Amino acid sequence: MEETILKVSDLSYSYGSETLRFPDFACDSNSHLLISGNSGVGKTTLLHLLSGIRHVQKGSVEILGSKLEEMNQSELDKFRGQNLGIIFQQPGFIKSLTAMENLLAAQYFGGKGGDRKKAEGLLAELGIPEKANEKTQALSGGERQRLAIARALACNPAILLADEPTSSLDDGNAQIVYELLVSEADRNNALLIVVSHDQRLKSKFTNRVSL
Amino acid sequence: MNIFKISFKNILGRPLNALLTIIMLTMGVALTSLLIMVSASFDESFKKNIRGVDMVVGAKGSPLQLILSAVYQIDNPTGNIPKKEADKLSKNPMVAETVQLSFGDSYKGRKIVGTSHAYLELYGAKMADGKPWSETFEAVVGATVAAENGLNVGDTFYSAHGADENAEVHGDHPFTVTGVLEPNGTVLDRLLLTSPQSIWDVHHSEPISDEEKEITAMLVKFKNKMGMISLPRMVNKNTNMQAALPSIEVNRLFELFGIGIATLQTVAIVLMVLGGISVFVSLLNSLKDRAYEIALMRSMGASRGKVYAMIIIEALLLGLIGVFFGLLIAHVGAIVLDSFTAAELGIQFDLFAFYSGELYLVLATFSICFLAALFPAVKTVKMDVSNVLSTYAN
Structure with missing residues (x-):
């Protein structure tokens, strides 16, 4: 059965006098989603609304049957930690911690602390098991991106949200990262939502929303 | 992984910053503790000898x-x-x-x-x-x-x-x-x-x-x-x-010592306050650099309370290290002083004895660290996570 994981309806967000309106869309567990649009149309705002980093002002965001607009700050924090894995455009980490410790910290903050096996498995899947005890500054750009994907998946999220994961990469690396995202999302039973203006991704997603 | 570990690693991650703060706190605690011991021992020793002599x-x-x-x-x-x-x-x-x-x-x-x-x-x-x-x-x-x-x-x-x-x-x-x-x-x-x-x-x-x-x-x-x-x-x-009358003369003597002790007390207080300011500045600086890190933690599901606790714990850990080394130095210093004063003045320090004043000193140190962390912590917790994340992403 295809269950509805994400449903957005009548959503808009105002910065002062400027109002961003978003189209209604929904997706189920089998359909990865691309949210595309040019700069300035509110892609990051939408991503932050979907992940509860920004409060919903108007309209509705429903994830796994829970309405984000009805939650308070701490409920949103908890919900986000448990159900969402976010990959930001620039992979950033807690500098004082090693790669492995960053994954463990993500699990701790997500309320699923101490699953070292899962963390080791993710580093292995992403091809960077030998980097577990390195500080994140010592990693290369590609390794950092892989670690960011591992971190987003560390808490077994239902949804994997990626913000412009490919836009700064050349064709070859963009393809590698895309494949990595899809395969990791599938392997971890997560719905992949990519927010990007990267034209190269358009042909790869059947389920698309244009802003 | 837990909040103590993360706080501790954060301190280790900026060793020079932490070292400076710890040195200030250590010196403040050591001097204050030594003063407490010296005054208490002086008092005790001088009073013991005039007991029964009017x-x-x-x-x-x-x-x-x-x-x-x-x-x-x-x-x-x-x-x-x-x-x-x-x-x-x-x-x-x-x-x-x-x-x-x-x-x-x-x-x-x-x-x-x-x-x-x-x-x-x-x-x-x-x-x-x-x-x-x-x-x-x-x-x-x-x-x-x-x-x-x-x-x-x-x-x-x-x-x-x-x-x-x-x-x-x-x-x-x-x-x-x-x-x-x-x-x-x-x-x-x-x-x-x-x-x-x-x-x-x-x-x-x-x-x-x-x-x-x-x-x-x-x-x-x-x-x-x-x-x-x-x-x-x-x-x-x-x-x-x-x-x-011994009681009057001893009081007179203490007044003479008192000037010296008051000077040292002022120095000790200044050191403690500097320690507090050092905690404050070091936290404020490090949190400014770490704004994105903290926003990331929030994006991973860390509640405001956890972020708040993490910062306070960081300050208290610095205080704890300062208290540990400060008391250690003071009590080791007391043995050195003891070898001199016990023979000449009959004043004895006990390395392992803790004076009640020192308990207040420990509480005061933690309070200073807590207060120093309060503003940086509140400021950090209040940040707009979404803004910080999108600013750094571009």
Whole structure:
């Protein structure tokens, strides 16, 4: 059965006098989603609304049957930690911690602390098991991106949200990262939502929303 | 992984910053703790020695010198007084007890005091070995003196004139040790005690009459507080002797020390405040750099409370390290100081003893760190996660 994981309806967000309106869309567990649009149309705002980093002002965001607009700050924090894995455009980490410790910290903050096996498995899947005890500054750009994907998946999220994961990469690396995202999302039973203006991704997603 | 580990790693992640803060806190705590120990020990030691002594009578001169020489044995005597004058005062109805002291001679820099057994009773001294003196040229040695010179019951020694270590030795009158005292933290630890007759015999080849006998000072205990008012005035006005009240002189002495202690206290407080400011600045700087990290933590599901706790714990951990090293340095410093003061002033520090003041010091340090972390923590928790994330992403 295809269950509805994400449903957005009548959503808009105002910065002062400027109002961003978003189209209604929904997706189920089998359909990865691309949210595309040019700069300035509110892609990051939408991503932050979907992940509860920004409060919903108007309209509705429903994830796994829970309405984000009805939650308070701490409920949103908890919900986000448990159900969402976010990959930001620039992979950033807690500098004082090693790669492995960053994954463990993500699990701790997500309320699923101490699953070292899962963390080791993710580093292995992403091809960077030998980097577990390195500080994140010592990693290369590609390794950092892989670690960011591992971190987003560390808490077994239902949804994997990626913000412009490919836009700064050349064709070859963009393809590698895309494949990595899809395969990791599938392997971890997560719905992949990519927010990007990267034209190269358009042909790869059947389920698309244009802003 | 938990919040303590993350806080700890954050401190380790900026070792120089942390080191500076820890050094400030450590110095502040160490100095304050040392001050607490020194003042408490001084107080304790000085009060212990004047317990039961309401008034000291001796030759005219400086009253502080009289108290320091007769009670604490850390200054030269003001001179001698006729024994019969002292005896007459002892019979005054307001006087409960007196202890006559004859001193001026020494053994290896330690003073020899000719006195009665009442002197032992005054300080509740107990014999570690042997018994008190009974005949002339028998002596009891204090614990420190016995330990320093390896004196045991049955040993003999010669006294020297004056308190100087290289003074002329009275070679024809050997003293025999009949007893060794248990250490009790009073002036007795540093003295050799004998009968007053021994002192007179050392200094006069012929036996002397009662008229000629002199003593150096007399400790007086009153029957009631009334004596405190009238007796000193009576002595100072009507006799050639001087009366001094130890409680007043000790307070005067403490006032003199007090200036020094107050200066050090100010330095200690300044160091503690600087430590607090250092925690504040270091946290504020590090959190400015770490804004994106903190926003990331929030995006991973960290609640505001957790972020708040993490910052406070970071500050408290710095405080804890500062307290640990500060107390360590202070107590190790106390042993060094102890080796000097125990021998010279009879002040003893106990390395493992914690003074109640130190508990307040620990609480104060944690409070300072907590307060210093409060503003940076609130500021960080209040940040707009979404803005920080999107600003750094571009």
